[in-house]
Amino acid sequence: MANILALIETTSTGGLKSSAAGLIGAAAQLGTPVAVLAATPGAGAASVAELGRLGAAKVYIAEGDGVGRVLTRPQLEALAGAVEAHGPAAVLVSNSNESRGVAGRLAVRVGGAVAAEAVGVRADGGRIIAVHSVFGGDYTTESTIEGGLPIITLRPGSIEERAEAAIPEVSTVTLVLAAGPAANIVELREAPAETGRPALRGAAKVVSGGRGLGAKDNFALVEQLADALGAAVGASRAAVDAGFVPQSHQVGQTGVAVSPQLYVALGISGAIQHRAGMQTSKTIVAINKDEDAPIFEVADFGIVGDVFTVVPQLVEAIKARQLAAV
Amino acid sequence: MKIVVLVKEVPDTYEARKLDSSGMLARTASELVPDEINERALESALRYQDAHKGTEVVVLSMGPESTVKTLRKMLSMGADSAVLVEDSSLAGADLVRTSAVLAAAVQREGFDLIVAGNESTDGRGGLVPAMVAEHLGLPLLPSLDTLEITAESVSGSCAIDGGTLVVNAALPAVVSVTERSAEARFPNFKGIMKAKKKPLAKISLADLGLSPEPGARSTVTAAVERPVRAAGTKIVDEGQAAQELADFLAANRLI
Ligand SMILES: Cc1cc2nc3c(=O)[nH]c(=O)nc-3n(C[C@H](O)[C@H](O)[C@H](O)COP(=O)(O)OP(=O)(O)OC[C@H]3O[C@@H](n4cnc5c(N)ncnc54)[C@H](O)[C@@H]3O)c2cc1C
């Protein structure tokens, strides 16, 4: 089977980011997963066992001082080195702010082309097909790369397939960054550790709040319902702009695209750009006091009502059922 | 200081957007507008210009003839001049092609700083800035929520999984900004009148010395429209709605 490279993202302490499982899982759909890792000197070996557990058959580690201090270039050099060493049939990179630039630069460097923001991959005879969800899920498209190395960026949280654990064959090389212009990492400000709630990307249930919540303090209502359902918390752009929640919670065209089993929209009008991030959800519930709000056009169950009245009652009703069930 | 802002014309996100049967954007299906993110990119450049007289701001786009309208809007906001790369062989250009053309065009124009959007609202590749930077051998500060420009350098912050990166680079450099960055100004009447007289150059692939044959490329093999969602239930709350919703969730095994 052909080698498929997966660029692994690491934390500031060298641990694996949550994207690793999906990247290796997708690589296994196409061939032999090769995990590629840029690490500070001596730090790469610590990740090998975990990468094996996630299904990496091979691990290519490039170690050098620039990692964590220079943006993009260490990962680019690691990946370019791995392309030489492993002659892959495709390269997979997370479509995240930190990694996607590596994919773009690699395409220019090696004369490849890019399938952007794929939500799935498959091999079709000799071709590699990327599946995309475009225009806010209005279309599902498939694309392929002709005439060069396929480089695919994957939407974080979109790949459900997981690879079988393996005992990886490891190669470690020294990463040398040529002198030249670079983007420097001055500082990493770590976000406060997430609460016990599920992450928005890939969550099975999402409860989102909009401008209708009126104030930051009232957003607790969204969190209470999310906790009763075991759901992740999302928001509209208006709620983010108003400072109710950080931008990482934004659902929509320019935020996260989610496709959960259950999506609950509270005090959200359902602007087309918001729907672009949630309209492929399996079941959609909306509570809005305006009976003409466009969110009702996509809702499986809509309540014309006040969130401040309905949501507390709903939380009680859910808790009562959960108690009755045990 | 000379700042080139990369601008893409896109279908308005306030309307339904369509692909044709070959998976290409159906340009006639919706109104074409400057991408909101590029208005913010221009705003970042204009703020520097407001504070530093003598700064030149150029807007550059690759697109069909209709893109002139988008560029005129950017000129009316305050850009000094515009360049449109227009060539029939560029219809349906992919990321590789687009970034090679844009890199050649900015090089021809000359610059100290290139400002782009972090990702377009139609293609959403988010890769053009990095690919242009790679062609030019320059650093990219990607997806900046905040941006500070000085005569010698650029710096800013970029949200990543687990935190925020503070990054900097010496000029010349490329940056891309997010929708958390500078809110764009509206063109005023004076700006609109002045824009009509500002230079707008159209150049072709031949002017850039590029050949029409692309190398490796991405092609769409299938495009399927999502079926419309079946209409759901809508009830008015008269004290019973929360219970009915709980029943619905239970019946669908969601609680
Ligand atoms: C390029 C571009 C990209 C964008 N990207 C996104 C994106 O990613 N995500 C996004 O969400 N938006 C995005 N937008 C913005 C979008 O157009 C809307 O402005 C935004 O979604 C509105 O948020 P909202 O529904 O919370 O606010 P509003 O539209 O103000 O709606 C508030 C709703 O709350 C209801 N309400 C008020 N009080 C109550 C109450 N007590 N009980 C029940 N209901 C109540 C009101 O009836 C109203 O329907 C984008 C726009 C552009 C131009």
Ligand SMILES: Cc1cc2nc3c(=O)[nH]c(=O)nc-3n(C[C@H](O)[C@H](O)[C@H](O)COP(=O)(O)OP(=O)(O)OC[C@H]3O[C@@H](n4cnc5c(N)ncnc54)[C@H](O)[C@@H]3O)c2cc1C
């Ligand atoms: C639905 C859809 C899916 C697509 N999928 C792919 C794909 O998988 N692979 C692929 O190679 N191509 C794809 N394309 C084509 C791709 O959108 C075009 O090549 C486009 O010109 C650049 O990519 P982008 O819009 O993703 O740019 P992004 O990288 O998202 O744009 C970021 C910034 O770069 C600048 N920029 C981008 N394009 C231009 C331009 N034409 N002129 C000036 N500045 C610009 C702007 O500042 C913009 O804000 C797709 C197009 C569509 C409509």
